Amino acid sequence: xxxxxxAKLRKRDDISAEEEQAVRALVADVQDVPADKVFIxxxxxxxxxxxxxxxxxxxxxxxxxxxxxxxQLHVAGDFVDLHSFTLKRLDHNLxxxxxxxxxxxxxxxxxDMTERFPHLTRVYxxxxxxxxxxSREWELSLGRRDAAAKVAHLFCEMYIRLxxxxxxxxxxxxxxxxxxxxxxxxxxxxxxxxxxxxxxRRQGLVELKAKRLVIPDFQRLKDVAxxxxxxxxxxxxxx
Amino acid sequence: xxxxxxAKLRKRDDISAEEEQAVRALVADVQDVPADKVFIxxxxxxxxxxxxxxxxxxxxxxxxxxxxxxxQLHVAGDFVDLHSFTLKRLDHNLxxxxxxxxxxxxxxxxxDMTERFPHLTRVYxxxxxxxxxxSREWELSLGRRDAAAKVAHLFCEMYIRLxxxxxxxxxxxxxxxxxxxxxxxxxxxxxxxxxxxxxxRRQGLVELKAKRLVIPDFQRLKDVAxxxxxxxxxxxxxx
DNA sequence: CGGTTGTTTGATAGGCCTCAAAGTCAGTGG
DNA sequence: CCACTGACTTTGAGGCCTATCAAACAACCG
Numbered sequence: 001x002x003x004x005x006x007a008k009l010r011k012r013d014d015i016s017a018e019e020e021q022a023v024r025a026l027v028a029d030v031q032d033v034p035a036d037k038v039f040i041x042x043x044x045x046x047x048x049x050x051x052x053x054x055x056x057x058x059x060x061x062x063x064x065x066x067x068x069x070x071x072q073l074h075v076a077g078d079f080v081d082l083h084s085f086t087l088k089r090l091d092h093n094l095x096x097x098x099x100x101x102x103x104x105x106x107x108x109x110x111x112d113m114t115e116r117f118p119h120l121t122r123v124y125x126x127x128x129x130x131x132x133x134x135s136r137e138w139e140l141s142l143g144r145r146d147a148a149a150k151v152a153h154l155f156c157e158m159y160i161r162l163x164x165x166x167x168x169x170x171x172x173x174x175x176x177x178x179x180x181x182x183x184x185x186x187x188x189x190x191x192x193x194x195x196x197x198x199x200x201r202r203q204g205l206v207e208l209k210a211k212r213l214v215i216p217d218f219q220r221l222k223d224v225a226x227x228x229x230x231x232x233x234x235x236x237x238x239x
Numbered sequence: 240x241x242x243x244x245x246a247k248l249r250k251r252d253d254i255s256a257e258e259e260q261a262v263r264a265l266v267a268d269v270q271d272v273p274a275d276k277v278f279i280x281x282x283x284x285x286x287x288x289x290x291x292x293x294x295x296x297x298x299x300x301x302x303x304x305x306x307x308x309x310x311q312l313h314v315a316g317d318f319v320d321l322h323s324f325t326l327k328r329l330d331h332n333l334x335x336x337x338x339x340x341x342x343x344x345x346x347x348x349x350x351d352m353t354e355r356f357p358h359l360t361r362v363y364x365x366x367x368x369x370x371x372x373x374s375r376e377w378e379l380s381l382g383r384r385d386a387a388a389k390v391a392h393l394f395c396e397m398y399i400r401l402x403x404x405x406x407x408x409x410x411x412x413x414x415x416x417x418x419x420x421x422x423x424x425x426x427x428x429x430x431x432x433x434x435x436x437x438x439x440r441r442q443g444l445v446e447l448k449a450k451r452l453v454i455p456d457f458q459r460l461k462d463v464a465x466x467x468x469x470x471x472x473x474x475x476x477x478x
Numbered sequence: 479c480g481g482t483t484g485t486t487t488g489a490t491a492g493g494c495c496t497c498a499a500a501g502t503c504a505g506t507g508g
Numbered sequence: 509c510c511a512c513t514g515a516c517t518t519t520g521a522g523g524c525c526t527a528t529c530a531a532a533c534a535a536c537c538g
Contacts, residue, residue: 143426
């Protein structure tokens with residue numbers, strides 16, 4: 001399952017055999033986490049990072065009154081809290097949205113990597129930066145896109161990202177989020193997401209059932225969302 | 240002026256004399272940029288990063304119809320596009336909001352740093368990660384805070400960040416953004432920002448004139464914003 | 479087949495937007 | 509010193525998009 005992670009890295013730069021070895025050696029332990037579990041809490045000191053091997057995880061923050069904002073979604077192959085290596089604690093929670101399998105990576109080993117593998121360090125730094133680029137794109141969505149574009153953009157992003165790690169099947173991909181969770185991603189209420197989805201279905205933009213997303217015409221969905229994958233940096237370059 | 244940058248780093252970790260030398264040696268050139276200039280354009284290949292020595296810069300993205308979202312603000316001492324070192328191009332524009340002085344840092348030198356100074360590399364990686372943490376907090380603002388809390392939160396953040404680099408004066412700090420720019424930060428229209436500001440002034444939460452922000456009672460402003468500075472990671476720890 | 483979780487519907491309300499025009503102010507030039 | 513200008517702020521009226529609250533419906537499950 002770490003193959004997804006390597007695929008993701010190799011989409012952006014060459015990874016030598018020796019580096020691949022080093023990557024594989026990062027994972028000290030593999031664990032299963034059931035769906036709907038907050039497995040890392042905001043502000044708690046951390047000494048281990050989490051590599052997502054399978055499932056969907058989200059980062060979220062919330063306000064006192066309970067309103068919740070999902071800041072990012074993660075799919076298999078994502079290093080969901082690589083940033084805790086330098087931050088030492090997180091400013092958000094990590095929650096499984098499905099049953100997940102995770103790999104635990106002691107910060108010790110990451111530190112060692114930074115001492116011995118400068119290039120690999122740059123690649124992981126790059127991964128953090130791509131994460132940040134996604135947050136910026138979400139800021140644009142949250143601040144300026146209307147409801148339909150918000151939802152459409154989320155679908156486009158997930159379809160592409162799941163494709164990178166080989167989880168798409170034709171014009172279809174897994175999409176296990178419930179409407180409330182979609183709402184928490186795009187800054188709407190569940191009721192409004194429901195109505196937006198109905199309208200999108202009516203227009204034939206998407207189908208969403210049985211936890212799968214079907215996109216009959218990706219170009220049309222992209223147009224609605226003003227989706228441009230540039231911010232995902234899906235290009236191989238020496239770093 | 241690079242002192243602001245060093246102060247910012249030292250707020251988070253110790254920087255040795257040798258490392259300080261290395262940091263100072265990063266800057267190849269210093270330039271002045273007038274206000275209101277897009278000095279880095281989205282998607283353009285880059286080989287130099289920009290350190291902000293003085294002034295205010297923003298990162299923004301926009302939609303076809305011209306709606307603009309500012310994704311982040313930068314103050315003196317910020318490495319405004321450190322991430323271009325690994326990304327090789329940016330997914331956003333960089334715009335000066337005031338007259339600025341910038342330091343140019345060839346990626347070549349950053350690369351060299353990653354080969355020779357693993358600890359300094361971790362510190363800069365940390366800085367990227369703090370940037371990303373700010374984006375997440377903005378996502379929460381954009382998605383879930385109401386108008387007054389959005390504006391209040393922006394003020395709190397800027398007041399703290401300007402304080403870190405020594406630009407606050409008592410309960411006052413520079414705040415050169417016009418209302419339209421505030422609106423572009425928080426995802427509102429200029430008109431609504433105007434009304435929100437009036438209400439905040441009426442309640443004695445802030446004064447804003449002559450490009451300065453006055454905060455009579457920071458605690459009260461924090462309460463309105465639900466501001467918690469944890470996400471800025473203002474703590475010194477070995478990284 | 480109840481119980482639970484998630485989706486859908488309806489009615490109403492409100493926060494923020496839109497568009498347009500007027501007001502303020504600092505800077506400029508005669 | 510005072511019109512003039514351009515940039516920014518403020519005001520007004522009306523409307524729309526999304527929120528709110530409540531209840532009904534559907535689907536899954538042991």
